[in-house]
Amino acid sequence: MDTDQKIMQIPLPTLKRLPIYYQYLTKMEREGVRDVSCAKIARDLGLVAVQVRKDLQLTGAVGRPKTGYQVSRLMRALSSTLGYDNKTEMFLVGAGSLGKALMGYKRFQEYNIGIAAAFDASEAAVGLEIGGTPVLPLSKFPSLCHRMHVKFGVICVPAEAAQEVADMMVSSGIEAIWNFAPVTLDVPDTVIVHNENLTASLSILLNKYKTSHPESERD
Amino acid sequence: MDTDQKIMQIPLPTLKRLPIYYQYLTKMEREGVRDVSCAKIARDLGLVAVQVRKDLQLTGAVGRPKTGYQVSRLMRALSSTLGYDNKTEMFLVGAGSLGKALMGYKRFQEYNIGIAAAFDASEAAVGLEIGGTPVLPLSKFPSLCHRMHVKFGVICVPAEAAQEVADMMVSSGIEAIWNFAPVTLDVPDTVIVHNENLTASLSILLNKYKTSHPESERD
DNA sequence: TTAGTATCGATATAATATTATCGATATAAA
DNA sequence: TTTATATCGATAATATTATATCGATACTAA
Numbered sequence: 001m002d003t004d005q006k007i008m009q010i011p012l013p014t015l016k017r018l019p020i021y022y023q024y025l026t027k028m029e030r031e032g033v034r035d036v037s038c039a040k041i042a043r044d045l046g047l048v049a050v051q052v053r054k055d056l057q058l059t060g061a062v063g064r065p066k067t068g069y070q071v072s073r074l075m076r077a078l079s080s081t082l083g084y085d086n087k088t089e090m091f092l093v094g095a096g097s098l099g100k101a102l103m104g105y106k107r108f109q110e111y112n113i114g115i116a117a118a119f120d121a122s123e124a125a126v127g128l129e130i131g132g133t134p135v136l137p138l139s140k141f142p143s144l145c146h147r148m149h150v151k152f153g154v155i156c157v158p159a160e161a162a163q164e165v166a167d168m169m170v171s172s173g174i175e176a177i178w179n180f181a182p183v184t185l186d187v188p189d190t191v192i193v194h195n196e197n198l199t200a201s202l203s204i205l206l207n208k209y210k211t212s213h214p215e216s217e218r219d
Numbered sequence: 220m221d222t223d224q225k226i227m228q229i230p231l232p233t234l235k236r237l238p239i240y241y242q243y244l245t246k247m248e249r250e251g252v253r254d255v256s257c258a259k260i261a262r263d264l265g266l267v268a269v270q271v272r273k274d275l276q277l278t279g280a281v282g283r284p285k286t287g288y289q290v291s292r293l294m295r296a297l298s299s300t301l302g303y304d305n306k307t308e309m310f311l312v313g314a315g316s317l318g319k320a321l322m323g324y325k326r327f328q329e330y331n332i333g334i335a336a337a338f339d340a341s342e343a344a345v346g347l348e349i350g351g352t353p354v355l356p357l358s359k360f361p362s363l364c365h366r367m368h369v370k371f372g373v374i375c376v377p378a379e380a381a382q383e384v385a386d387m388m389v390s391s392g393i394e395a396i397w398n399f400a401p402v403t404l405d406v407p408d409t410v411i412v413h414n415e416n417l418t419a420s421l422s423i424l425l426n427k428y429k430t431s432h433p434e435s436e437r438d
Numbered sequence: 439t440t441a442g443t444a445t446c447g448a449t450a451t452a453a454t455a456t457t458a459t460c461g462a463t464a465t466a467a468a
Numbered sequence: 469t470t471t472a473t474a475t476c477g478a479t480a481a482t483a484t485t486a487t488a489t490c491g492a493t494a495c496t497a498a
Contacts, residue, residue, distance in 0.1 A: 013486090
C-alpha cells in the first residue's frame with residue numbers, strides 16, 4: 001500500500017519530464033542525498049517548483065512538509081510509473097549504425113531494459129555480436145518473437161522498409177514499437193508506436209536558433 | 220513577397236509536427252503529387268485536418284479552396300520555417316557509437332545540415348573518418364570553431380563529461396547545442412539547448428504500454 | 439512549549455493547444 | 469451560366485496544461 005500501483009493516464013508533457021526526474025534522483029542518490037524538495041529539483045532542472053510537485057503527485061509519491069520527498073521512495077514511485085520495475089526485452093530490426101549504437105547503449109540496463117536480439121536482412125550484418133547482442137537473420141524474427149514472448153520492437157531500418165518490418169512485428173506478436181524510421185507507421189490501434197525522429201528533432205533546434213537570431217536571416 | 224520570411228514564435232507542439240509534414244511532402248513530391256489537401260495529410264499522418272491547416276498557416280503557406288496546397292510551395296514555406304534554407308554546419312563531440320551513428324546519418328544532408336567535424340578526447344578515436352567526417356583531437360575544437368564560425372554543437376559524450384564539453388562549446392562560440400547526454404546543461408540563456416534523451420523517450424513507450432495493458436501488471 | 443518557517447497538497451486562475459463551426463472561394467458539373 | 473461541393477481561412481468553443489495562491493503540516497529553534 002506504500003507505492004500504490006494505480007494505473008492512471010498521465011499527461012504526455014508530464015510523462016516526458018518523469019524520466020528526467022528519475023535520472024536526476026539517480027545522481028542525488030549517488031551523492032548520498034536523503035531528501036529533496038520540489039524547489040531544489042526545479043532549480044537544478046530549470047523548471048518551476050509547482051510543476052514538479054504536480055508531476056510527482058501523479059506518480060503517487062508523497063512528500064513531507066519542511067523535508068520534501070524521500071529520494072528512495074520517490075525513485076520507487078517513478079520507476080513503477082515508468083515501467084522500470086519489470087524487465088523489458090526488446091527485439092531490434094536493422095543493424096545499421098544507429099541500430100548498432102542502440103545495441104551498445106549501456107544505459108538501458110540501468111532501467112531493466114535490454115535488447116534481447118537484433119535482426120537484419122543483410123548477410124553482412126548477420127553473425128555479428130554488439131554489446132553482447134547477437135545479430136540474427138530477419139527470417140528468424142517471427143518464431144523467436146513468439147517463443148520468447150517479446151512485446152517490444154525497435155525499428156532502425158530505412159524509411160522504405162519500415163512499414164514492412166512493422167507489419168512483420170505486429171504479426172509476430174509485438175505490441176509496442178519504438179520507431180526510428182521517418183515514416184508514420186500504419187498499425188492496429190492495439191499496438192503502441194513511439195516515434196523517434198532525429199532529423200525532426202534537430203529541426204526544432206534550427207528553428208529555435210533562427211527565431212532567436214533573426215539578424216542571421218540576411219541573405 | 221511570396222514566401223513571407225516573417226519570424227514568428229511557433230508553438231512547440233506545432234513545431235514538432237512541421238518536420239513530419241515536410242518528410243511527408245518529400246514523399247508526395249517523389250510520387251509526382253502536385254497538390255494536397257489538409258484532409259489527406261491528416262488522414263495519412265493520423266492527425267485531424269483542422270490541426271494540419273492551423274499548423275500550416277503558421278508557416279505562411281497559403282492554399283486554395285477545392286484544390287488544397289501546392290506541394291512545392293508548401294515545402295518551400297516549411298523549409299524556410301524549419302531553417303533548411305541555410306546550410307547548417309555542426310561540430311560533434313564524442314565519437315562513441317552514438318556519435319559515429321550520427322556522423323554516418325545520410326539523411327541530414329537532405330536538409331542542408333552537415334557534421335563538419337567530430338572531436339574526441341581519446342587517442343583511439345582521433346584520426347578516424349566516418350561518413351566523410353574526420354575525428355579530430357578535442358583540443359582543436361575552440362580554434363577551429365572560431366575560425367569556421369560554427370554555431371551548432373552536438374554532445375555525444377557520457378553524462379559526466381557533458382557539462383564540461385558544453386562549457387567549452389559556449390566559450391568557443393557555439394550558440395545552439397543538441398545534447399544527447401542525460402543531464403540538464405547549465406548554459407547562458409543566449410545559448411539554445413535541445414535535449415535528446417533516448418532512455419527518457421523509451422520510458423514514454425514503456426508507460427504507454429503499461430497503461431494500455433493493465434493485466435500485465437500482476438506480479 | 440511555543441513561535442516561526444519551509445514545504446507539501448489542494449484549489450483556483452491563467453495560458454496554451456486542440457477541435458468545432460461557418461462563411462468565402464475556386465473548381466467541376468449540370 | 470448556374471448550382472453543387474470541396475476546401476481554405478478565420479473565429480469561437482472546448483480541453484489541456486501551466487502557474488499562482490493559500491491553508492495544513494512537520495521540523496527548527498527560542
